[in-house]
Amino acid sequence: xxxxxxxxxxxxxxxxxxxxxxxxxxxxxxxxxxxxxxxxxxxxxxxxxxxxxxxxxxxxxxxxxxxxxxxxxxxxxxxxxxxxxxxxxxxxxxxxxxxxxxxxxxxxxxxxxxxxxxxxxxxxxxxxxxxxxxxxxxxxxxxxxxxxxxxxxxxxxxxxxxxxxxxxxxxxxxxxxxxxxxxxxxxxxxxxxxxxxxxxxxxxxxxxxxxxxxxxxxxxxxxxxxxxxxxxxxxxxxxxxxxxxxxxxxxxxxxxxxxxxxxxxxxxxxxxxxxxxxxxxxxxxxxxxxxxxxxxxxxxxxxxxxxxxxxxxxxxxxxxxxxxxxxxxxxxxxxxxxxxxxxxxxxxxxxxxxxxxxxxxxxxxxxxxxxxxxxxxxxxxxxxxxxxxxxxxxxxxxxxxxxxxxxxxxxxxxxxxxxxxxxxxxxxxxxxxxxxxxxxxxxxxxxxxxxxxxxxxxxxxxxxxxxxxxxxxxxxxxxxxxxxxxxxxxxxxxxxxxxxxxxxxxxxxxxxxxxxxxxxxxxxxxxxxxxxxxxxxxxxxxxxxxxxxxxxxxxxxxxxxxxxxxxxxxxxxxxxxxxxxxxxxxxxxxxxxxxxxxxx
Numbered sequence: 001x002x003x004x005x006x007x008x009x010x011x012x013x014x015x016x017x018x019x020x021x022x023x024x025x026x027x028x029x030x031x032x033x034x035x036x037x038x039x040x041x042x043x044x045x046x047x048x049x050x051x052x053x054x055x056x057x058x059x060x061x062x063x064x065x066x067x068x069x070x071x072x073x074x075x076x077x078x079x080x081x082x083x084x085x086x087x088x089x090x091x092x093x094x095x096x097x098x099x100x101x102x103x104x105x106x107x108x109x110x111x112x113x114x115x116x117x118x119x120x121x122x123x124x125x126x127x128x129x130x131x132x133x134x135x136x137x138x139x140x141x142x143x144x145x146x147x148x149x150x151x152x153x154x155x156x157x158x159x160x161x162x163x164x165x166x167x168x169x170x171x172x173x174x175x176x177x178x179x180x181x182x183x184x185x186x187x188x189x190x191x192x193x194x195x196x197x198x199x200x201x202x203x204x205x206x207x208x209x210x211x212x213x214x215x216x217x218x219x220x221x222x223x224x225x226x227x228x229x230x231x232x233x234x235x236x237x238x239x240x241x242x243x244x245x246x247x248x249x250x251x252x253x254x255x256x257x258x259x260x261x262x263x264x265x266x267x268x269x270x271x272x273x274x275x276x277x278x279x280x281x282x283x284x285x286x287x288x289x290x291x292x293x294x295x296x297x298x299x300x301x302x303x304x305x306x307x308x309x310x311x312x313x314x315x316x317x318x319x320x321x322x323x324x325x326x327x328x329x330x331x332x333x334x335x336x337x338x339x340x341x342x343x344x345x346x347x348x349x350x351x352x353x354x355x356x357x358x359x360x361x362x363x364x365x366x367x368x369x370x371x372x373x374x375x376x377x378x379x380x381x382x383x384x385x386x387x388x389x390x391x392x393x394x395x396x397x398x399x400x401x402x403x404x405x406x407x408x409x410x411x412x413x414x415x416x417x418x419x420x421x422x423x424x425x426x427x428x429x430x431x432x433x434x435x436x437x438x439x440x441x442x443x444x445x446x447x448x449x450x451x452x453x454x455x456x457x458x459x460x461x462x463x464x465x466x467x468x469x470x471x472x473x474x475x476x477x478x479x480x481x482x483x484x485x486x487x488x489x490x491x492x493x494x495x496x497x498x499x500x501x502x503x504x505x506x507x508x509x510x511x512x513x514x515x516x517x518x519x520x521x522x523x524x525x526x527x528x529x530x531x532x533x534x535x536x537x538x539x540x541x542x543x544x545x546x547x548x549x550x551x552x553x554x555x556x557x558x559x560x561x562x563x564x565x566x567x568x569x570x571x572x573x574x575x576x577x578x579x580x581x582x583x584x585x586x587x588x589x590x591x592x593x594x595x596x597x598x599x600x
Contacts, residue, residue, distance in 0.1 A: 318383025
């Protein structure tokens with residue numbers, strides 16, 4: 001089910017679906033989703049309902065990373081506010097309840113700590129007025145500022161056990177104080193009149209961590225933690241105060257996905273596990289590079305800087321692997337290892353160099369760049385030159401940005417051009433003019449050779465076995481802007497061709513795209529529609545650019561999260577949010593305000 005809310009501070013990250021079930025909880029990095037689900041139940045006048053069955057309204061408070069949920073049941077009005085503290089691993093929840101008689105509110109937690117229920121323990125801790133779940137060095141405590149009315153711990157997912165959450169539905173909990181194995185928990189709060197109360201989840205590496213953080217919440221006050229976090233994010237947005245609310249929301253969503261070690265996963269939505277055998281919880285440096293570019297453009301320096309620091313030790317002989325876990329290990333892959341070189345998508349390596357140049361142009365962070373120059377910038381540039389067909393000047397074959405085809409791709413060649421031009425600029429800045437000339441000469445030769453791709457009024461997407469693949473592919477719009485002037489006749493002809501062939505409301509990836517397709521036409525993607533917006537803006541046609549951006553806003557989720565794609569019947573078959581979607585919206589919004597510039 002599509003995720004509507006993401007809250008995070010780089011240490012603790014949580015996501016909720018369209019019914020406000022919490023589905024993901026990551027701590028201390030997004031290496032593991034520790035949560036199966038968390039529910040909220042209501043019992044009044046001998047009737048019980050889960051709020052996810054009551055069609056709750058879900059939104060963010062404006063310019064914050066605080067969510068607001070409203071629901072009505074049996075003359076009960078409930079407002080629930082959630083936020084992740086700006087600094088600490090604490091999720092704070094405020095509950096406003098308007099009721100005319102006794103009401104019981106139930107909170108359940110179903111953890112799969114380290115993504116497995118084996119060996120979990122949950123227990124009631126009267127000293128901390130809460131329920132604890134733990135395994136090894138992952139500990140979670142849920143507590144409230146009202147006394148717990150009832151509680152239960154129990155078993156699930158084996159031997160016919162459904163879970164302790166089922167125990168809530170008669171309004172009574174068993175009081176079982178501890179369970180181990182595959183377990184879950186429930187606790188209830190009883191109120192008799194209009195009441196505002198707070199709950200919180202604290203995370204730690206051991207029991208003493210929980211005690212300290214629980215005491216901190218009680219001493220500081222959960223209300224103050226919620227208020228200061230909202231104030232922080234409003235202050236954080238002052239750098240882009242003149243942008244519209246949707247652009248601000250995109251910046252907040254991207255920030256909430258970015259991990260403290262610099263990793264920016266493609267998406268933390270695990271719902272795609274239903275059919276994909278894996279998640280998007282990896283760092284693809286293609287996606288990450290565009291996220292870094294977007295935040296550099298908007299003057300958020302620390303996020304891209306952390307990404308480059310995260311990336312530096314991941315280089316292998318000057319190139320980057322297909323994808324990485326957020327703690328810096330090679331991710332899973334489906335590309336066969338049948339060639340002399342490990343199969344890669346060369347654009348990812350080139351783009352991180354291009355992103356680093358834009359970062360440097362914006363912030364002139366000389367001391368930081370100095371440490372990256374020899375082991376990172378020059379290593380990548382030397383690889384890009386080495387990984388070149390000496391006869392044509394084009395890159396050697398690699399996989400395309402859609403991770404489907406092996407060959408020489410127009411878009412990949414464009415990113416290599418941008419990477420080499422960036423390397424030349426760096427070498428010139430550091431006074432190595434011979435090296436700058438070498439990189440620039442290689443880039444110029446590559447640009448000349450890329451003319452081979454233009455045929456039949458548009459850029460071919462690939463060259464495979466000396467034959468052009470003329471399939472219309474939206475990535476040629478993105479690639480063309482990296483190499484040519486936006487008003488170049490070939491660039492405009494290509495834009496017209498792509499829009500004619502791939503317009504399905506928004507812009508599809510390419511002709512015949514079948515990924516998650518539900519009808520006889522490909523799904524529209526948000527990144528590709530943003531590319532079209534960027535092309536129009538670069539041409540000076542701001543109104544057409546605005547139309548594309550308007551489509552993105554209207555087709556995104558009402559909370560402002562932008563998914564990967566949307567089908568003909570307005571379904572979201574893939575992940576939400578997709579970090580890259582938000583990055584491209586941010587880039588389009590920046591260019592609309594300040595004009596297009598590829599910085600090379």
